[in-house]
Structure formats: structure tokens, C-alpha cells
Amino acid sequence: MSFFPAALDNLVEKFASLPGIGFKSAQRLAFYILSLPEGDAKDFADAIYKARSSVQFCKICQNLTDSDECAICRSPSRDEKVVCVVQSPKDVAAIERAREYNGRYHVLHGVISPMNHVGPDDIRINELVDRVASGGIDEIIMALNPDTEGETTSKYISRLLKPFGVKVTRLAHGIPAGASLEFVDDATISQAIDGRQEM
């Protein structure tokens, strides 16, 4: 039995359904909403509704956008011959922040993960194959996370794209910038030695 008004209980329940938010935190957030001026609470509600209803997938690269095609796909100054394949829109943001890359993207929205029942058809691989098949792409850069699932997905995609004669590369693995060699893990050091380059 609850001792709060039903509308408050309902809001607590909604907050508690968010990932990483427990019941006590949900209660704290719901009370915070009650303490807001009514206009601010309405703005919050509108922000949720608008984000969900206006944000869609770019029909070319599958990144999040509020129009049919995202700003990167529409930009004439980006090299359309190079496509960087990433797991999520957050990775696009990470690569863009580095200001090093001037090609296009393809967002998979996941990686192949049999443990989590995610197969090749559950992520946007077919859309990538279609892009490559329709021509005009010289290089695909795989930029998935360097874990088992990322590696598996990279290899799977690489094999799928080989018949189209496109060059498939992947981000270099090695010692991160600014790291102390002493604290770098063994796997990273092994990869850095394997991938050593002539100076």
C-alpha cells in the first residue's frame, strides 16, 4: 500500500523504470519534479515527448537526426568515399570531437552478440551492405570497441564486404595517448608490439 497520491506513485514508478535508477533515487527525482515551478515541469515533459517523436534515424548512415538525412551525410565537404562504421551515435560524437576524420559514418546500433540474442539481422548491417553495393565507396573503417563482440562483428562485416572489392581497415590498437606504460594492461601491450611501426 502506498501513502502518496497516485500521480506521484506513478511518476516514481516511471523514474524507477529507467536504467540505473533505484526506488529511492526515483522517489527523490519525483519529489524534485514536484518542487519545480509548473512551467519547468511541463518543459521537462515536453523535452521527453519531443526527443522521442522528432529524433529519427538518418536514412543513409542510420545516425540520429531530426531530419531525413543527418548533417554529416548532407555536408558536401565530407568525403563520401570513406565510411567509418561505429556501434552507436555516441561513438560518432567521440570521433567528431577528435577533429581528425572527414569522411562519412555508418551507425550499426549494436554489435553481434549471441549471448544477448543479437544476431546480424538485429543491427544495421544490411543497410551498410546496400550502401557499399550501390557503389562510390572506396574504404570502410571499422571503429567498433576492441572487445570480443566488436571484433566478431568487424570480422563478419569485413567478410561480407570483400566481394564488393572495397578496402576494409580498422582503427589501430595500441598504447593510448598520455598513458604510463607501467599501468597499461598486457593485452594492450601485446597489440602495440604486434602493430609496431617503423619510425
Add this chain to the structure above:
Amino acid sequence: MSFFPAALDNLVEKFASLPGIGFKSAQRLAFYILSLPEGDAKDFADAIYKARSSVQFCKICQNLTDSDECAICRSPSRDEKVVCVVQSPKDVAAIERAREYNGRYHVLHGVISPMNHVGPDDIRINELVDRVASGGIDEIIMALNPDTEGETTSKYISRLLKPFGVKVTRLAHGIPAGASLEFVDDATISQAIDGRQEM
């Protein structure tokens, strides 16, 4: 510069404005909202709006309610001669869960705290004095937290209510149920000795 659609950035910003939610968590929550079916996202938005617009203060006890008077103040089976004074609606819920108390409540929505610029007029003390002044109340039970601010507020209210001839009590302080004496702090043990009762 952001690399996400404006509506998504706006939602991240809203989540980040909540207490205890940092930027990374806000981003995670916003992405979760995007992953929901559109109906569920709309329900979430509605829950926020409805909670803020429908929940109000009971005009008698100042507890949260969705009508003019709360269920406890409306209930004929609750003893209206005893009023338990608490800091927040969460404390009403805590006391109700114990199923021991059958009187009414008064919610102060805060405690006097000069450090945080909260004076007697910033919390619902005047409403309590008005209730007592209008008669029919025999006992006021102070149930504020046993910290400096709670004690100060209890004493302040107790002095205000004395002229009305009402009995003012407070919750017993002592060893909590199920505690190991070994691990109970000194202040609590002192209070338990002070308040010892004949068996």
C-alpha cells in the same frame, strides 16, 4: 559543439538538471528514452506533467494529495485530537508503514535551518499554530529527525504552542530495534541511558 539532434541535447540537459544525475548518466537516460516505444515515452512525459499539475498540499495537514484534503484528514477513523508533526511527506509514509499510529499529521516541508537560510516563516509552522489555535487538539507529537535542525525546530514549535495549553511530546530516542549494542554510536547510547524506563 554538439553532434546530436537539438531535441536530444535538450533532453540530456533536462535530465542533467535533476539532483544527483551527472552529464554521462543524463546522456544514458536520454538514449534510453529514445529506445522506448513512442507510447511509453509519451506516458513518461504525461506522468511528469500530471504529477506536477495534480498533486497539491492538503489544506489541513499540508501533506501531498490529489484532492483538497488528504485521505488521512478525511478519514473518520483517525483520531483528530493527536497530531504528529513531521518534516516531509516521506516521513508520513515511514510512520504509516509502522501501522502503530492512528492520529493525524502535520507536514512542515522543511526544518528551521539558518545555515540554509530557512527561517520559521519558510516552513508550514503558521498553519500548525492556526490548527492548534482553532481547538480540538490535545497532543502534538514532534517527529522531526534527531539532528541539530530537527531539535531546534521541535523546541521552537513547542514554545510557540505552550500558550494554547496543548501537550507537546516527541518520539523516544534510543537503541533502534535489532541493533547490536556494540555498533551503536555514543550519542544514541547516552540518549538511551537518559531515557531509560522502568520494566
